[in-house]
Amino acid sequence: MKPAHALEFKDSGEADDPIAEVAKELAALKADLETKAANDNTKLTERLDRIEAKVNRPGNKSAANDNEPRVETKALNKFLHAGVQSLDDLERKTLNLGTTTAGGYVVAPEYSTKIVEGLTQFSPLRGLASSMTIGGTEIYIPTLTGNADGGWVTETGTRPTTEPVFGQADIKTFEYAAVVPVSVQLLEDSFVDLAGFLSRHITKRFAKGESAAFIVGDGNGKPTGLMHTPGSYNQITADQDGSDLLAKLIDTFYALPSEYANVGSWLMKRETMGLIRKLADASTANRTLWSDGLANGTPATLLGRPVYEAIDMDSFVGSGSPAADTFPIAFGDYASAYQIVDRVGVAIQRDDFTGADNGIVKLRARRRVGGKPILPEAVVLIKATA
Template sequence: MSELIKRLQERRANVWEQAKALLDTAENEKRDLSAEEEASYQALNTDLDKIDVRVKDMVDGEQRAKDAEAALSGLLAKPETKPGGGEKKDNELRRWARGEVRGIDVPVPAGVSFRDLTKGTATAGGNTVPTTFYGQLMAHLIEVSGVMMAGPTVLNTASGETIEVPVTTAHSSAALTAEAAAISESDPAFAKRTLGAYKYGVLLQASTELLADTGVDLEGYLAMQAGRALGNAFGVHAITGDGSSKPTGIVTTATTGKTGGTGVAGAFTADDLIDLFYSVIAPYRNSTSCGWMMRDATLAAARKLKDSQGQYLWQPSIQLGVPDMLLGKPVYTDPNVAAVATTAKSVIFGDFSAYFVRMAGGIRFERSDDYAFNSDLVTYRAIIRADGLTVDQTGALKVFAGAAT
């Protein structure tokens, strides 16, 4: 890790201490923040977010440099030649990008995965794992989708036919039974839902001058642009999709774990978040995929809250690649979660592995030299097919909802 990144982390910790000092001063004097203090507090929160973005960009840049160096070393050490000739053999992606083939399919690994779509921390082994084009694209898709970052269960299928999924809506329950008395029957309740394969697509355009520049990282450019665009499009539906010709979002089927008080425009208190925390039963709460999700502005409010012992509920992360914590559980942000307001479901908490994401058929990339011929642009089209659904609807994921008034 570079010294600059370390200094940024130290600065982040210092900024948080300044923010805490403002809150503690107001609390000790038994008053709310003044207008000037509130402005300072919001500015400090903005600094925290900016530092997070800068650190992430620098870490990503260092990783890209390491990946490029490793790739170049491999090419120099093991040059590939075509049979019967001395020319270097290009991989399929580069041949497609130059227009030698019109389209390619990037297959997705088969099977079910749990929280394993990212490379993880580079220093913890990420640098030793070759990064495929599919892996790069998925990494960028995850970074802009809070749901994908939180660790859903991902079903990878070769094709997009409809999958019937049994959904648990109620568990069995036992009862105290007298000697020789009949035992009451209590069966779990199931419903049947379908996971389809809705199409998400994006068009990318690059100038011929850019593609002719031998220094451009074409794979990285395409993966970043396509991944972020597809992630943003799917991410909206993964949160709030109604299931009608689109995925069913987490909020759509999540139950309300806590409703806020009246007269506060939907705002929550520390006790509200603690109640929401314990509204999710222990098996889900203890899962490694259990966490919080809210938008950035909501997190800014959560940073102010303390428990009954005067301890802040929010604990900033001091380690790269590890999310901040709220009541000991990781916090993920997603702009598609509703803002704090009356009746709004502004905080999600629970076991995100109960949400199933279906990825069908990998990624399809196609190229056209004719679409923007008059502008001398090469057009690329990226398409994925995906769906999402909360499979365990017995309370694995719950929301905080603002009161109606």
């Protein structure tokens, strides 16, 4: 069988012109290719139409044209410019308005997919001290208060009798709790994960509360802080105006026994860090006392040991007559000096029932934790005298 549109040459004896025959066959082939291409383009167009229809189905968040504002955006712009009376029924349903001071409704994802939250700062003692998890209300930790010292004896002399003296540190756990009421409709209609945000927020605020107790807690219904009884520690006295601070820092460093100093850290407020930095930079001989962290996130060092910002520490009051002594700087081995005990971590429960009549969900958060200084010899304080 002869293939379609095959070129065929006739004998020279025939009447038809061979060139004309070739031109005719080429024209037929071109027409056939154009018809086939048109059919393929039609199928492609139909496929694109089906994809576009699928994308534009209601509820598809990717359906909106980049140049066409979403209905929430248009409704919110209209509300902001002309007020609620300018909205039609659909726009009113789109913008559910609540009480501003209680969080309202988070509307229009182009405007409110992120909650702006202030910085939560807390002292770093939890990361520096020793910690353990216990299964009861309190724990007794043995402490050695007297050593079993021997003595030199002759070959047949009497050997001295000695024994170590033990004490114990009683560390109780205390509960830190909060109840956060939230509107059911706010939880349902927010474009952000509001429940997740509140859980993270509560956890950070709990961390701030416990870190303050670890530094300055009085032990009354809360942990006993590292700085609650400063008289228990060795102290180096400095002037309140900081004029002799660099020399006192060196005294403090060498007042701590080597076993503690080799793993010790400095605790102080950020403004105290600035005071030390200015004093060190003012003298060429003292610039090596302070060294900034070599990598992002690593602490600066003072006399070779890391410096941590503790917002709950005291400040230098400055010149004049301050009301009382302050203790703005601590240097020590906090893993030896302070013990943290955890009974229950941050537990958050969602209560959908007790506030249901008022459309309220209550997030109940609690934590049980304790802490107490156990070895004062592992820390030295700088006292800014009144």
